[in-house]
Amino acid sequence: MHESRADLDQTDVALLERLQTRGQATAQELGEALNLSASQAGRRRQRLEETGVIRGYRATLDxxxxxxxxxxxxxxxxxxxxxxxxxxxxxxxRTRAEITSAWTMTGEADYLLRVYCSDLPALNTLIHQVLLAHPVVSRVHSQIVMDQPKADAPLPIG
Structure with a gap:
């Protein structure tokens, strides 16, 4: 069950858009970008954190x-x-670090996993010795990423 959409005004949307691309922005920087005082920008960010609209912050690694x-x-x-x-x-x-995200799906596959491995033998080990070895798994189909022409993008909130 999903909670209903948060009640966001245009300033909240602008703040969220900015934070999705610059998560370490200070209240001063946010205030300048949004034409607010630093304290107003900080209070808005804090409210969005407290209500769960902002789940957290993390570094994007290469x-x-x-x-x-x-x-x-x-x-x-x-x-x-x-x-x-x-x-x-x-x-x-949850026990496999190389599985960075997982989704339950409709259709033929029950799960879609995003995995990162050091090389093809490591991917082969994950598929054959971990996933296919699990007693409830009946089938695995993998697709290796050749290129990513569009990076993971901010959510469309506007």
Missing amino acids: PARLGLDVQAFVQVQLGRHGAEEGAAFARLL
Whole structure:
């Protein structure tokens, strides 16, 4: 169940757009960009944090600079779909650092995983010795990313 859309005015939208591209912006910088005082900008940011519109802040790292040269999307189909099986697979997802995000899906695949590995043998190990070895997994289909012509973008909030 999703909570209803937050009540945002145009200044909130502008502040959120700015923070999505410059998460470390100070209240002073936000105030200058939005024609607000630093204290007004800070209070707005704090309200958006407290209401859960802003979930947190994080650094965006370069996978290649960290030796993570293979990115792939992996579709996983489960053989059984009970609550216990889903919970067991979710536990596996949380234990594997190379699985950076996971979604449950409609259609043929039950899960779509985004993974980063150091090389193709590491991806092969993840697929064959971890995912396919899990008792509830019946099928895995992987697609290796060749290029990313559009980087992960800010959410469209306007």
